Amino acid sequence: MHTNEEIEEKKIDLVCGMHLASFPGVITHSYEGRQFYFCGEGCFERFKKNPKKFMGVPLIHLDGVWKIFKSDEVETQVLKELDVHIWEGDFVSIIGASGSGKSTLLNMMGLLDKPTSGKVYLRGSDISALGDDESALLRSETFGFVFQQYNLIPWLTAHENVTVPRIFAARKTDAEKVREQFKAMGLEERMNHRPSQLSGGEQQRVAILRALSNDPAILLCDEPTGNLDSNTGNKLLEMLIEFNRVQKKTLVIVTHDKDIAEKADEIITLKDGALVPDHHVHKAMYTE
Ligand SMILES: Nc1ncnc2c1ncn2[C@@H]1O[C@H](COP(=O)(O)OP(=O)(O)OP(=O)(O)O)[C@@H](O)[C@H]1O
Ligand SMILES: [Mg+2]
Numbered sequence: 001m002h003t004n005e006e007i008e009e010k011k012i013d014l015v016c017g018m019h020l021a022s023f024p025g026v027i028t029h030s031y032e033g034r035q036f037y038f039c040g041e042g043c044f045e046r047f048k049k050n051p052k053k054f055m056g057v058p059l060i061h062l063d064g065v066w067k068i069f070k071s072d073e074v075e076t077q078v079l080k081e082l083d084v085h086i087w088e089g090d091f092v093s094i095i096g097a098s099g100s101g102k103s104t105l106l107n108m109m110g111l112l113d114k115p116t117s118g119k120v121y122l123r124g125s126d127i128s129a130l131g132d133d134e135s136a137l138l139r140s141e142t143f144g145f146v147f148q149q150y151n152l153i154p155w156l157t158a159h160e161n162v163t164v165p166r167i168f169a170a171r172k173t174d175a176e177k178v179r180e181q182f183k184a185m186g187l188e189e190r191m192n193h194r195p196s197q198l199s200g201g202e203q204q205r206v207a208i209l210r211a212l213s214n215d216p217a218i219l220l221c222d223e224p225t226g227n228l229d230s231n232t233g234n235k236l237l238e239m240l241i242e243f244n245r246v247q248k249k250t251l252v253i254v255t256h257d258k259d260i261a262e263k264a265d266e267i268i269t270l271k272d273g274a275l276v277p278d279h280h281v282h283k284a285m286y287t288e
Helices: 004-010 041-049 102-109 132-142 158-168 175-184 200-212 230-245 258-262 281-287
Strands: 027-031 034-038 060-070 075-086 091-095 117-122 143-146 218-222 250-254 266-271
Touching (some): 004 034, 027 041, 034 041, 060 102, 075 102, 091 102, 091 230, 091 258, 102 218, 102 250, 102 266, 132 143, 143 200, 158 175, 158 200, 200 218, 200 230, 218 230
Parallel strands (some): 091 250, 091 266, 218 250
Antiparallel strands (some): 027 034, 060 117
16 A cells, blocks of 8 residues: 555555656645545546545556566567556456557566566565466466457367366366356357367357356456457457446456447556556547
Protein backbone atom coordinates (compact mmCIF):
# COMPACT_ATOMS: atom_id res chain seq x y z
CA MET A 1 0.00 0.00 0.00
CA HIS A 2 1.26 3.49 -0.75
CA THR A 3 2.07 5.86 2.10
CA ASN A 4 0.56 9.33 2.23
CA GLU A 5 4.02 10.83 1.59
CA GLU A 6 4.50 8.67 -1.48
CA ILE A 7 1.08 9.56 -2.86
CA GLU A 8 1.79 13.23 -2.22
CA GLU A 9 5.29 13.23 -3.70
CA LYS A 10 4.60 11.19 -6.84
CA LYS A 11 0.96 12.26 -7.11
CA ILE A 12 -0.08 8.61 -7.42
CA ASP A 13 -3.49 7.92 -8.91
CA LEU A 14 -4.61 5.11 -6.60
CA VAL A 15 -7.20 3.87 -9.07
CA CYS A 16 -4.99 3.20 -12.11
CA GLY A 17 -1.60 3.38 -10.36
CA MET A 18 -0.10 6.08 -12.60
CA HIS A 19 2.46 8.56 -11.22
CA LEU A 20 1.33 12.03 -12.16
CA ALA A 21 3.98 14.39 -10.76
CA SER A 22 4.91 15.60 -14.24
CA PHE A 23 1.42 15.36 -15.69
CA PRO A 24 -0.28 18.74 -16.20
CA GLY A 25 -3.94 17.67 -16.19
CA VAL A 26 -4.04 16.09 -12.72
CA ILE A 27 -7.32 16.25 -10.77
CA THR A 28 -6.91 16.86 -7.03
CA HIS A 29 -9.55 15.75 -4.55
CA SER A 30 -9.59 15.75 -0.77
CA TYR A 31 -11.28 12.96 1.15
CA GLU A 32 -11.18 12.34 4.90
CA GLY A 33 -8.48 15.00 5.26
CA ARG A 34 -6.15 13.42 2.69
CA GLN A 35 -5.27 14.54 -0.83
CA PHE A 36 -5.85 12.21 -3.76
CA TYR A 37 -4.78 12.64 -7.38
CA PHE A 38 -6.37 11.38 -10.58
CA CYS A 39 -5.26 11.25 -14.20
CA GLY A 40 -8.74 12.10 -15.42
CA GLU A 41 -12.49 11.98 -14.88
CA GLY A 42 -12.64 8.19 -15.31
CA CYS A 43 -10.43 7.41 -12.32
CA PHE A 44 -11.92 10.27 -10.28
CA GLU A 45 -15.47 8.97 -10.80
CA ARG A 46 -14.44 5.43 -9.92
CA PHE A 47 -12.76 6.63 -6.73
CA LYS A 48 -15.79 8.65 -5.61
CA LYS A 49 -18.04 5.60 -6.01
CA ASN A 50 -15.90 3.42 -3.76
CA PRO A 51 -13.03 5.29 -2.04
CA LYS A 52 -12.32 2.58 0.56
CA LYS A 53 -11.66 0.01 -2.15
CA PHE A 54 -9.00 2.17 -3.77
CA MET A 55 -7.37 3.02 -0.46
CA GLY A 56 -6.68 -0.69 0.13
CA VAL A 57 -4.23 -3.10 -1.52
CA PRO A 58 -4.54 -3.63 -5.28
CA LEU A 59 -4.94 -7.18 -6.55
CA ILE A 60 -2.10 -6.63 -9.03
CA HIS A 61 0.38 -3.78 -8.75
CA LEU A 62 3.11 -3.12 -11.30
CA ASP A 63 5.63 -0.79 -9.73
CA GLY A 64 8.02 0.99 -12.12
CA VAL A 65 8.17 -1.98 -14.48
CA TRP A 66 10.62 -1.90 -17.38
CA LYS A 67 10.88 -4.63 -19.97
CA ILE A 68 13.89 -4.39 -22.23
CA PHE A 69 14.77 -7.03 -24.82
CA LYS A 70 18.42 -7.10 -25.88
CA SER A 71 19.82 -8.78 -28.93
CA ASP A 72 23.34 -8.40 -30.38
CA GLU A 73 23.05 -4.82 -31.54
CA VAL A 74 19.62 -3.58 -30.59
CA GLU A 75 17.93 -2.90 -27.32
CA THR A 76 14.14 -2.67 -27.44
CA GLN A 77 12.40 -0.90 -24.61
CA VAL A 78 8.99 -2.55 -24.63
CA LEU A 79 7.56 -1.44 -21.29
CA LYS A 80 8.79 1.90 -19.96
CA GLU A 81 8.47 2.31 -16.23
CA LEU A 82 4.86 1.21 -16.00
CA ASP A 83 2.86 1.77 -12.84
CA VAL A 84 -0.45 -0.07 -12.95
CA HIS A 85 -3.08 -1.08 -10.39
CA ILE A 86 -5.67 -3.76 -11.11
CA TRP A 87 -8.40 -4.03 -8.48
CA GLU A 88 -10.27 -7.15 -7.41
CA GLY A 89 -13.47 -7.70 -9.36
CA ASP A 90 -12.68 -5.17 -12.07
CA PHE A 91 -13.03 -5.62 -15.79
CA VAL A 92 -10.11 -3.84 -17.42
CA SER A 93 -9.37 -3.69 -21.11
CA ILE A 94 -5.98 -2.93 -22.62
CA ILE A 95 -5.87 -1.22 -25.98
CA GLY A 96 -3.11 0.27 -28.12
CA ALA A 97 -1.45 -0.09 -31.51
CA SER A 98 0.25 -3.29 -32.60
CA GLY A 99 3.67 -3.49 -30.95
CA SER A 100 2.78 -1.08 -28.12
CA GLY A 101 3.46 -3.77 -25.49
CA LYS A 102 -0.03 -5.11 -24.66
CA SER A 103 0.83 -8.81 -24.70
CA THR A 104 4.06 -8.14 -22.82
CA LEU A 105 2.09 -6.28 -20.15
CA LEU A 106 -0.49 -9.06 -19.88
CA ASN A 107 2.24 -11.69 -19.57
CA MET A 108 3.88 -9.60 -16.86
CA MET A 109 0.61 -9.45 -14.91
CA GLY A 110 0.15 -13.22 -15.21
CA LEU A 111 3.67 -14.24 -14.13
CA LEU A 112 4.52 -15.50 -17.59
CA ASP A 113 7.34 -12.97 -17.86
CA LYS A 114 9.61 -11.08 -15.47
CA PRO A 115 10.41 -7.38 -15.49
CA THR A 116 13.91 -6.24 -16.46
CA SER A 117 13.54 -3.89 -13.51
CA GLY A 118 10.72 -2.82 -11.23
CA LYS A 119 8.40 -5.01 -9.21
CA VAL A 120 5.14 -6.89 -9.56
CA TYR A 121 2.95 -7.40 -6.50
CA LEU A 122 0.03 -9.81 -6.16
CA ARG A 123 -2.24 -8.93 -3.23
CA GLY A 124 0.64 -6.91 -1.76
CA SER A 125 3.33 -9.66 -2.03
CA ASP A 126 6.30 -9.14 -4.29
CA ILE A 127 6.09 -11.90 -6.89
CA SER A 128 8.72 -10.58 -9.29
CA ALA A 129 11.55 -12.38 -7.49
CA LEU A 130 9.90 -15.82 -7.20
CA GLY A 131 11.73 -18.85 -8.59
CA ASP A 132 10.32 -20.71 -11.59
CA ASP A 133 8.61 -23.47 -9.58
CA GLU A 134 6.96 -21.13 -7.10
CA SER A 135 5.95 -18.84 -9.89
CA ALA A 136 4.39 -21.71 -11.90
CA LEU A 137 2.43 -22.93 -8.88
CA LEU A 138 1.11 -19.48 -8.01
CA ARG A 139 0.25 -18.92 -11.68
CA SER A 140 -1.75 -22.12 -11.96
CA GLU A 141 -3.62 -21.40 -8.72
CA THR A 142 -4.42 -17.78 -9.50
CA PHE A 143 -4.67 -17.13 -13.22
CA GLY A 144 -6.55 -18.39 -16.22
CA PHE A 145 -5.17 -17.46 -19.64
CA VAL A 146 -6.93 -17.19 -22.96
CA PHE A 147 -4.39 -16.66 -25.73
CA GLN A 148 -5.04 -15.26 -29.15
CA GLN A 149 -3.94 -18.48 -30.82
CA TYR A 150 -5.87 -20.81 -28.47
CA ASN A 151 -2.66 -22.78 -27.68
CA LEU A 152 -4.52 -26.05 -27.25
CA ILE A 153 -2.32 -29.13 -27.05
CA PRO A 154 -2.80 -30.76 -30.47
CA TRP A 155 -2.47 -34.40 -29.43
CA LEU A 156 -5.00 -34.13 -26.57
CA THR A 157 -8.77 -34.19 -26.98
CA ALA A 158 -10.90 -31.16 -26.09
CA HIS A 159 -11.82 -32.84 -22.80
CA GLU A 160 -8.17 -33.58 -21.95
CA ASN A 161 -7.14 -30.02 -22.82
CA VAL A 162 -9.69 -28.68 -20.34
CA THR A 163 -8.75 -31.03 -17.51
CA VAL A 164 -4.97 -30.86 -17.85
CA PRO A 165 -4.56 -27.68 -15.71
CA ARG A 166 -6.27 -29.50 -12.83
CA ILE A 167 -3.81 -32.37 -13.18
CA PHE A 168 -0.93 -29.87 -12.96
CA ALA A 169 -2.50 -28.31 -9.88
CA ALA A 170 -3.06 -31.81 -8.39
CA ARG A 171 -6.81 -31.24 -8.17
CA LYS A 172 -9.52 -33.81 -8.77
CA THR A 173 -11.78 -33.42 -11.78
CA ASP A 174 -15.52 -33.78 -11.42
CA ALA A 175 -16.42 -35.58 -14.66
CA GLU A 176 -20.09 -34.61 -14.46
CA LYS A 177 -19.25 -30.94 -13.93
CA VAL A 178 -16.89 -30.92 -16.92
CA ARG A 179 -19.62 -32.47 -19.06
CA GLU A 180 -22.04 -29.76 -17.91
CA GLN A 181 -19.53 -27.06 -18.83
CA PHE A 182 -19.03 -28.49 -22.31
CA LYS A 183 -22.78 -28.67 -22.67
CA ALA A 184 -23.21 -25.04 -21.63
CA MET A 185 -20.71 -24.11 -24.36
CA GLY A 186 -22.58 -26.17 -26.95
CA LEU A 187 -19.61 -28.53 -27.15
CA GLU A 188 -20.98 -31.72 -25.63
CA GLU A 189 -20.61 -33.57 -28.92
CA ARG A 190 -17.07 -32.31 -29.36
CA MET A 191 -15.47 -33.42 -26.10
CA ASN A 192 -13.42 -36.16 -27.71
CA HIS A 193 -12.35 -34.19 -30.77
CA ARG A 194 -8.75 -33.05 -31.12
CA PRO A 195 -8.09 -29.35 -31.85
CA SER A 196 -7.50 -30.01 -35.58
CA GLN A 197 -11.05 -31.46 -35.71
CA LEU A 198 -12.58 -28.29 -34.24
CA SER A 199 -13.44 -24.95 -35.84
CA GLY A 200 -11.68 -21.79 -34.66
CA GLY A 201 -14.66 -20.74 -32.52
CA GLU A 202 -14.90 -24.20 -30.98
CA GLN A 203 -11.19 -24.21 -30.17
CA GLN A 204 -11.51 -20.82 -28.52
CA ARG A 205 -14.47 -22.03 -26.43
CA VAL A 206 -12.37 -25.03 -25.34
CA ALA A 207 -9.54 -22.60 -24.51
CA ILE A 208 -11.93 -20.61 -22.30
CA LEU A 209 -13.13 -23.75 -20.52
CA ARG A 210 -9.49 -24.64 -19.94
CA ALA A 211 -8.75 -21.15 -18.60
CA LEU A 212 -11.68 -21.45 -16.17
CA SER A 213 -11.02 -25.06 -15.13
CA ASN A 214 -8.98 -24.14 -12.04
CA ASP A 215 -11.56 -21.56 -10.97
CA PRO A 216 -9.01 -18.72 -11.26
CA ALA A 217 -9.34 -15.43 -9.40
CA ILE A 218 -8.07 -13.56 -12.45
CA LEU A 219 -8.73 -14.23 -16.10
CA LEU A 220 -6.25 -12.71 -18.56
CA CYS A 221 -7.30 -12.74 -22.21
CA ASP A 222 -5.23 -11.69 -25.21
CA GLU A 223 -7.48 -10.83 -28.16
CA PRO A 224 -9.92 -13.61 -27.21
CA THR A 225 -12.30 -12.87 -30.05
CA GLY A 226 -9.73 -11.69 -32.61
CA ASN A 227 -10.09 -14.66 -34.95
CA LEU A 228 -13.82 -15.21 -34.61
CA ASP A 229 -16.85 -14.02 -36.55
CA SER A 230 -18.78 -11.31 -34.71
CA ASN A 231 -21.63 -13.59 -33.62
CA THR A 232 -19.35 -16.23 -32.07
CA GLY A 233 -17.14 -13.48 -30.67
CA ASN A 234 -20.10 -11.79 -28.99
CA LYS A 235 -21.22 -15.03 -27.34
CA LEU A 236 -17.73 -15.60 -25.96
CA LEU A 237 -17.57 -12.06 -24.74
CA GLU A 238 -20.88 -12.48 -22.90
CA MET A 239 -19.44 -15.49 -21.12
CA LEU A 240 -16.34 -13.59 -20.12
CA ILE A 241 -18.39 -10.67 -18.86
CA GLU A 242 -20.61 -13.04 -16.89
CA PHE A 243 -17.47 -14.45 -15.26
CA ASN A 244 -16.74 -10.88 -14.12
CA ARG A 245 -20.22 -9.59 -13.29
CA VAL A 246 -21.82 -12.74 -11.84
CA GLN A 247 -18.87 -14.54 -10.32
CA LYS A 248 -17.21 -11.22 -9.38
CA LYS A 249 -13.87 -12.35 -10.77
CA THR A 250 -11.23 -10.04 -12.19
CA LEU A 251 -11.09 -9.86 -15.96
CA VAL A 252 -8.35 -8.27 -18.08
CA ILE A 253 -8.80 -8.31 -21.85
CA VAL A 254 -6.35 -7.11 -24.50
CA THR A 255 -8.42 -6.12 -27.49
CA HIS A 256 -8.54 -4.11 -30.68
CA ASP A 257 -12.34 -4.23 -30.54
CA LYS A 258 -13.80 -0.94 -29.35
CA ASP A 259 -17.14 -2.58 -28.48
CA ILE A 260 -15.37 -4.87 -26.02
CA ALA A 261 -13.17 -2.14 -24.60
CA GLU A 262 -16.20 0.08 -24.05
CA LYS A 263 -17.85 -2.48 -21.75
CA ALA A 264 -14.91 -2.41 -19.30
CA ASP A 265 -14.75 -0.53 -15.97
CA GLU A 266 -11.44 0.92 -17.10
CA ILE A 267 -9.46 1.14 -20.30
CA ILE A 268 -5.67 1.09 -20.19
CA THR A 269 -4.23 2.63 -23.34
CA LEU A 270 -0.62 1.76 -24.13
CA LYS A 271 1.46 3.89 -26.44
CA ASP A 272 5.06 2.88 -27.15
CA GLY A 273 5.25 0.95 -23.90
CA ALA A 274 3.86 3.71 -21.67
CA LEU A 275 0.39 4.41 -20.30
CA VAL A 276 -1.69 7.20 -21.77
CA PRO A 277 -3.19 9.23 -18.91
CA ASP A 278 -6.93 9.59 -18.51
CA HIS A 279 -8.80 6.38 -19.18
CA HIS A 280 -12.20 7.96 -19.17
CA VAL A 281 -13.84 5.26 -21.24
CA HIS A 282 -15.25 7.35 -24.05
CA LYS A 283 -12.31 9.71 -24.22
CA ALA A 284 -9.89 6.79 -24.48
CA MET A 285 -11.90 5.43 -27.38
CA TYR A 286 -11.48 8.59 -29.41
CA THR A 287 -7.86 9.38 -28.67
CA GLU A 288 -6.41 5.96 -29.44
N1 LIG B 1 11.22 -11.76 -27.05
C1 LIG B 1 11.29 -10.57 -27.65
N2 LIG B 1 12.47 -10.09 -28.11
C2 LIG B 1 12.56 -8.88 -28.69
N3 LIG B 1 11.52 -8.05 -28.87
C3 LIG B 1 10.32 -8.48 -28.44
C4 LIG B 1 10.12 -9.74 -27.80
N4 LIG B 1 8.82 -9.87 -27.49
C5 LIG B 1 8.23 -8.75 -27.90
N5 LIG B 1 9.11 -7.91 -28.49
C6 LIG B 1 8.82 -6.58 -29.04
O1 LIG B 1 8.10 -5.86 -28.08
C7 LIG B 1 7.14 -5.03 -28.69
C8 LIG B 1 5.79 -5.22 -28.03
O2 LIG B 1 5.34 -6.54 -28.26
P1 LIG B 1 3.91 -7.03 -27.79
O3 LIG B 1 3.77 -8.44 -28.27
O4 LIG B 1 3.77 -6.80 -26.33
O5 LIG B 1 2.97 -6.03 -28.59
P2 LIG B 1 1.38 -5.97 -28.69
O6 LIG B 1 0.97 -4.61 -28.24
O7 LIG B 1 0.81 -7.14 -28.00
O8 LIG B 1 1.15 -6.08 -30.27
P3 LIG B 1 -0.03 -6.83 -31.10
O9 LIG B 1 -1.23 -5.95 -31.04
O10 LIG B 1 0.54 -6.89 -32.48
O11 LIG B 1 -0.23 -8.19 -30.50
C9 LIG B 1 7.16 -5.35 -30.17
O12 LIG B 1 7.85 -4.33 -30.85
C10 LIG B 1 7.91 -6.66 -30.24
O13 LIG B 1 8.65 -6.74 -31.43
MG1 LIG C 1 -0.16 -8.87 -28.67
